[in-house]
Amino acid sequence: MIETIHPASAQTPPTICVAARPFITRSRAALSAGDSASAIRELSRATEVDPDCAEVYLLWGLTEFHEGMTANSIQHYKRALDANPRSYSAHYNLALAYVREHKLHDARAELEQAATLDPSQADAAYDLGIVLLELHEPAAALIQLRHARILNPGRADVVFNVVRAELEAGQLTEAQKEARASAEHFGSDFQWNAAVGQLFLQNAQAKDAALYLLAANRIRPDDIEIRHQLALTYLQSGEADEVLNVIGEPKTSDDHYLRASAYYASHRFEKADKESELAVAMTPDSPQVLVLRTRLLQRAGEQDNALLLAQKAIALAPNWDEPYYLAGISYYFIRRYDKAEENLARAVELNPSAARALFLQYIALANLGKITDAERCLRRAIDLDPQNARLHCHIGILLLRKNEIAQAEASFRKAIQLNPKYGLSHFELGKLLVASQQFMPAAEEFEQAVKYDPGMSAAYYQLGRVYAKLGEVDKSRHMFAEFERLHKQEQQDPGSVDKEQNEDARKATESP
Template identity: 25%
Template sequence: MPKRLALLLAFLPAIPLYASTALGSIFPAANAILIESAEQAESSRQSPSEVEEEKRRFLKAVAAYRDKRFAEALGELRWLLSTSPESFDVNELAGLVHVALGEDDKANPYLARAVRLNPRSAPARTTLATNLMRLHRSSEAEAQFRKAVELDPSGYDANHNLGEYYIQSAKLTDGVPYLRRAQQIDPKAYNNGYDLAVALLRTDKIDEARRQIQDLLKLQNTAELHSLLGEVEEKAKNYVVSAQQYELAAHMDPSESNIFNWGAELLLHQTMDPAIEVFKTGVQRYPHSARLYIGLGIAYYGRGHFDEGAEAFCQAADLLPTDPLPYTFLGKASQDVSPAMADQVRAKLRHYMELAPRDAAAHYYYALSLWHRDRNQQGAAQLTQVESLLKSALRLNPKYVDAYLQLGLLYAGQRNYAAAIDQYTRALKIDPNIADAHYRLGQALARTGETARAQQEFAAFERLHKQQVAETDKQRDEIQLFVYTLRSAEGTGRP
């Protein structure tokens, strides 16, 4: 999922008030310093040689700053600050040098003084605002960004910077108008346009986001734009177009993220064979990406290749040994694999339970992996272990509905129907809309001769079953949940 919103903080050392490489256009300085120095000379009766010395030292400080010789620049600035403490340019440069040295707290007084000396400078306010953000003084930063827009309402930089401030502060709705205005001022501004499209998508302005991306594609045909357009079309439920855009992005730039997005879209379509091929290519290129292995496992599992799916989940677990996500998929797959693969799956689940003893799901899935092994030949000791693990899961999470259901099934299998009824009833108190729980409860009640209650539970089962979506749709919903979870996980781009 694209997450390339520009971060102002990353650009702070590059926000100086000069942009040209020619010394004659620095700040307004190389030329304006002559005027400023002349005015100071007249008021303080400086000699021409003193004025010339200030100019020489200032230009030397600027050159040192631009060459990243910050200590040298600071040495010149100390002298300049002693002779011209009220110079806007000297204070601004001193602030920038301290920023470059990572000394944001030392930079702020100089940047604030520069704004006081030249309050109508929108760039100076932007520089101060960005430093205030670094110091986590957000409300003060916002005030400076807003003042910059007031001073330069038709300026691209002022509008773009305020918009980016709001984006970075997770105030997308507030940021959109300023990014939109900046784009109107400079329609060829790619970074602003991209961030605007992302903000529009996140605020559900789907049609405008699509138009913005299409306008940018006319300027630059990039993989990230096609990937973002894929996300837009997916949100608009244009799944075929979405898959095409993700595929195009992956061909243009076969990054881990682009390959995953393409494969994930195929999973959502339940086109498992193409998804298998995409994810196989992905794990060959990025063998350290756990989510690509999980995607491959889901595709194999959806195709009915349970052992291959479990093997992929095991690979993901090896890459993320303390992350619950791979083990969740392994646990779900444990009941369908062959006996040989079941041993490997069981070992992984036991290892995770030992690593995460407070995770209820770890106990639950390890219990299932033990129980699904040769159920007809299990002895009392093993069933006791399964019972103990399920109870541990419930102690850790008293609202774990699935654990109540499995414990009920365990007791029913032992013909302990009273205990089974208790577990099913507990599950239904937490979630009364579980059709299977009503059915199992009805069976247990019938076994104990409570025919009337059993019929009520069977009726509830029929009613809920009819309300539920078809099994294929339920499977799609599960895959969709998996995909969205995986998209939110950080991929590993290391080959």
């Protein structure tokens, strides 16, 4: 919050404290010599001869504050304000004491008084802005921080927190402009670039973050932490090749892990496998490396080995949801739906906002025949990720099972609206239209299904049937032939509730 607290020095109040002056002088001399105990004794004697001298109480509070006796300092600052209610220093220092005690609302009130008494004080405006940010009032904070910037434009911390407040207030464009403009003055400052980059990253603006982390990396190319943060930022922004450029000569486990992650994200799985093996060899007990290896083994169909690594990662990081999610995937692939559901439920418990874990939990529960529980999980996932076409499609499938035809059709159409290139939604809507004898629109939906998912054999079969109904004999034969070709390539899965739905679930698990 207020990283460095600098209390204001004691002001000479309107009354000149004649009787207390000798004691104040001796107290200041003792403080200069590092003797706070003697200073406090002199101040105590000063109150005996002049109990209404604000300067005495202010200096006493300052001394106690610096000695860590914050609760005592608060009481003496209050006595100073009793004697001189218009003391900027007393209000400001009392606010800082409240900050140290985590009494932010009290701190705000005192800083507002200080800023009103002396609007030219940049510190009061800045600290008030920071307190307002901590109280989750970024719009109000911006007013104070911008005023502090006008009063002292050369402070990098002020500019940084202006950008922070703009981001927290949802003013992304203003934050981007502020950061770019400020880079003209602070662009050569390593700490400023690193802090601004991390700030954008914390606010899910990876591309903006990369600009400043790259600048920091160029200033200090040997700083390993910044290099890794830059690589992670490139991963989040989908720039896998840039990760490989940043880490051109891997030397550490983290280097190999980041390169493996980049190869994984760009679907270069053979290279990802090699890099991840090197990372595991260097740090065999790294949960993040084990998680990546688990994903690669799952893609290769080695579910038993993947499960062993996921379980090892769980043992090493029992409060991280990702290993449980991956264990759930492997159990799902080997049709251990009960164990899959158990692990996915734990993943959701650890990370209640994990829509993907809820989706796979829904699939596992559906395979166990627990349709009510499955629907509950799926609806929770939709609440978390309402723009996900896959989720709307699958709720449509559940509604269709319950014979809620109109609601199911609405869900399929919503899924298509969200993602027209998602084949399963077209397939399911096509089947629904066939049931109501709407063959022409059904054919259009099946055509879209095979266009966007050429491996969906059932869509060719359905399209062949519909073409036959429409009298399109040649087209029908061609579709049935294509269905036979694909069907011979497929392995039978007698344990699944619905092959197309489970194949769709498999695709969902392949997302990083």
